[in-house]
Each structure stands twice: as C-alpha cells, then as structure tokens.
Amino acid sequence: MGIADAVQAYTGLSPAAAVTVLALMLATYLIVSTLFVSPDTAAPPKLAQQQERGTEAEAEPFVPPFPDPVQVGEITLDQLRAYDGKDPAKSILIAIRGQVYDVSRGRLFYGPQGPYSLFAGRDASRALALMSFDLNDLTGDLEGLSPDELEVLQDWEEKFKERYPLVGHLPSDDATAGGDQKGAEPVDHEEENA
Incomplete structure (x- = not known):
C-alpha cells in the first residue's frame, strides 16, 4: 500500500x-x-x-497599545474631554453614572476611528441607556428614562465594571448636570475599591 x-x-x-x-x-x-x-x-x-x-x-517614539490606567480621582466634564483618544499618550475615559472608566484597552472601539468614539471623553450614561448615537444624549441626565432603559444602562455599567478599570468619578454637580437622575438607582462602587 x-x-x-x-x-x-x-x-x-x-x-x-x-x-x-x-x-x-x-x-x-x-x-x-x-x-x-x-x-x-x-x-x-x-x-x-x-x-x-x-x-x-x-524614528517615531514607541507608544504602547494603551497606557497603564492612571487614577484621575475627581475629574470634571471639561477635563474628561481631553481623554477622547486623540492623544495616543493619554488614556481613553468614559463616564457612566458619574463613575469614570479607562477604556483604553478598547481603543479599537472607543478610539478616534472606532464605532463608539463618540462616547470617548464624555458622560455616556443617557446615550448608553437609550442605545443612542445622538450628540444630545451624551449626558448624565437620566430623567425621563423608563425602567427598561435604566436596566439597559445597568447592563452597560456591569460590562464596563468587568472589562475596564474604574479610575475616577465626576463631581456630584457634573454627574447630575442636566438633571437630578430621577429614577436612577444608586450604585455602590465602594465594594470594588475595597
């Protein structure tokens, strides 16, 4: 054979x-x-x-694929806008319900050419709850959202907690800018910092 x-x-x-x-x-x-x-x-x-x-x-300086997460502590919305991914040496940050996450690992999604780049350097709470890409929805204002929309936001927040490091928070006046977040359930982030 x-x-x-x-x-x-x-x-x-x-x-x-x-x-x-x-x-x-x-x-x-x-x-x-x-x-x-x-x-x-x-x-x-x-x-x-x-x-x-x-x-x-x-020679171009070597820029790591994403910088190590840096704790920013309390950061205003104006300061947050500098972390939109356009500067490769800076982290990409997104706020949800006043909590700021470093999403640099997701640069393909949140970086300048990514499909979700609109959210980078912004408070994306309302936009995520509504699954919206409308610039007017890039706010922390949760007023008028239905329980189902708040549940969608909660799901997004859980995904962010699992995938990205929490690096700071918005001041309480920025976190509620545009509304007092009526209907929003408080989220306890102290457990993950312990």
Whole structure:
C-alpha cells in the first residue's frame, strides 16, 4: 500500500484533495497566528530598518497599545474631554453614572476611528441607556428614562465594571448636570475599591 492509497483510505479524500485541505489549514493557521503577534515583537524590525538607514533621529517614539490606567480621582466634564483618544499618550475615559472608566484597552472601539468614539471623553450614561448615537444624549441626565432603559444602562455599567478599570468619578454637580437622575438607582462602587 503506497502513501496515496493510505491517504485515501485514512481521509476518504483523493491525494490531491487531501494536500489542498492540508495547505488551506496551514495557510489559515499562519494568517490567524499573525493576528496575535504582540506589538513589542512587531516593532523592533521597523526600528532596526530605520537605524540601518540612519534615520534614528526621525524614528517615531514607541507608544504602547494603551497606557497603564492612571487614577484621575475627581475629574470634571471639561477635563474628561481631553481623554477622547486623540492623544495616543493619554488614556481613553468614559463616564457612566458619574463613575469614570479607562477604556483604553478598547481603543479599537472607543478610539478616534472606532464605532463608539463618540462616547470617548464624555458622560455616556443617557446615550448608553437609550442605545443612542445622538450628540444630545451624551449626558448624565437620566430623567425621563423608563425602567427598561435604566436596566439597559445597568447592563452597560456591569460590562464596563468587568472589562475596564474604574479610575475616577465626576463631581456630584457634573454627574447630575442636566438633571437630578430621577429614577436612577444608586450604585455602590465602594465594594470594588475595597
């Protein structure tokens, strides 16, 4: 029994089909594995090429994929706007119910070209509750929201708590700007800081 007969007996495919399937599996593996290369391993060849050409002075500084979370403490809405992802050296922050989360790990979503970039550097409470991309809904005002909308907001808040570090909070006057958050259930964030 030759190799071709063994391949056909084992796989049920002709030798040509078996080789094609194997080649496709290898190509898929190589493509998928390149998606998981860390930026640290991808950056040095570019830097080495620049140094070989004598352009070390022109080399772009290495910016980590996202900065380490920095506790901002109490931050106003005006200060929060500086953390919208446009400056790669700064974190991307989003406020929900007065709590500020560092969403830099989600730069693909919240960064300047991301589908949710509108929320970066803003209080997105109302917009998340309404599942809205309207600029007028980028506020902490929860007045007039239905119980179902408040539940949607609570779900978003739980997702943010699980995925992103809590790094600060809005002052009470900014957290309730535009309304007194009637109907909003208070959320205890002290447990996660303990």
